[in-house]
Amino acid sequence: MAKPGLNDFVAAKIAERRVSEDDVVTLRRYIYGDMAVSLEEGASLFHLNNASPDLCEAWFVLFPEAIADILVNQASPQGYVSNDNADWLIGQITADGKVCSATELDAVLHVLEKAREVPESLELFALNTVKDSVLTGKGATRSGEQLRPGVIGDAEVELLRRVLYAGSGSRGSAISRAEAEILFELNDATVEADNAPAWSELFVKAVANYMMAMSGFTPPSRDVALARENWLETPGGFDGGLGGFFKKMIGGGLGGVLDAHESKPSAYAERGAAIEEEIARNEIVTEEEASWLVTRIGQDGVLHENEKSLLRFIREESPNIHPLLKPLMDKAI
Structure with a gap:
């Protein structure tokens, strides 16, 4: 339960419609005085945030940090977000019936980035939040840029990238079909819009990651797929696209990736060979895909x-294109 006095303090701040730097220090004392944060205290923070008072910069550090502590660091087992806790977080954000704010999205992203595993529902909630911001022109960005309904700007591309990157640590390395579906929905809805150039690259890399990249291994295929590298315009991609980049990474081409592990060269060589074999298998586009x-x-x-x-x-990166794709490939010349 919330610590004695916290709810009264929150009520006073809502009445004053202002949270100062000193107030954040006081909130930290209330919340972390016993080195633990409860769901009830998290709910109090949401209540204060939803009241939309004048919030100081320190608030935007405390709020996502505390929510991540509740759901990730204090979870049992630590680092694993339960379905119930993911539902709690989504419920707190949607309880006021308003669009998910930038601060609330920051809290979700902190959870995704710090957790070892989360329910897919939480990541898809974050992606759909950004999608809704694009379509409505309202919502989750603190970049200072003006949102334009139906247009994907640089701020939205970076939010999408951050959500997808976060999934690399929380649920695994490969983009899922559900994530690819949301990206397609965004692309379809904004196809005639003056979107940021970075959107095209992110869309192609992320969907191609779902179609061709590895699954079941921990190397950061999302990181490769979503890096800010413009290799769409280069024939043959980045030394062979997703697979080629991995092969170069495992072979030591990124200098320092393996250098840090010189004490176990044979183990990493074996791991690299296994990953390269898995890449070769997964670069093939299957009938289902x-x-x-x-x-x-x-x-x-x-x-x-x-x-x-x-x-x-x-077509350039996959060694075996399924015949179902041939009519589309012919049109894409």
Whole structure:
């Protein structure tokens, strides 16, 4: 339960409509006085945040930090977010019926980034939050940029990238079909918009990551797929796209990736060989993946530029294109 006096202090701050730096120090004393943060105290913080008072900069540090401590650091086992706690977090954000704020999204991202494992529902909630911000022009960005309904700006690309990166640590390395579906929904909804150039690259890399990248291994395939490297315009991608980048990484081409582990060269060589074999298998686009992509691209009956870029990328990087994709590949020339 919340510590004695915390609810009264929060009520006073809501009445004053202001939270100062000194107030944040006081809140820290209330919350962390016994080195633990409870769900009830987290709810009090949400109550204060939702009241929309004048919040100092220190608040934007305390709030996501405390929520992550509740759901990740104090979880049992530590680092694993339960379905109940994920539902609690989503429920706190949606309880006031308002659009998820930038501060609330920061809290979700802190949880995703710090956790070893979270329910997929929480990551998809974050992705859908950004998607809704794009479509409505309201919501989760503190970049200072003005949101334009139906347009993906640089701020939204970076938020999407951050959510997808966070999934690398929380649920595994590969982009999931559910994530790829949300990206397609965004692409379809903004196909004629003046989107940031970075959107095209993120869309192609992330969906290609789902189509071709590894699964079941821990090396950061999302990190490679979502890095700010413009290799869509280069024939052959980045030394062979996702797979080529991994092979270069495992072979020592990134200098320092293996240097830090010189004490166990044979173990890492064996690990590298196993990963390279897995990459080769997963670069092949299967019938299931091809069928999904044909259905997804054909939903509006038009092959748009980002979709052409995706098909060209897959054609260049995959050693075995399924026949189902051939008609689309021919149109993407």
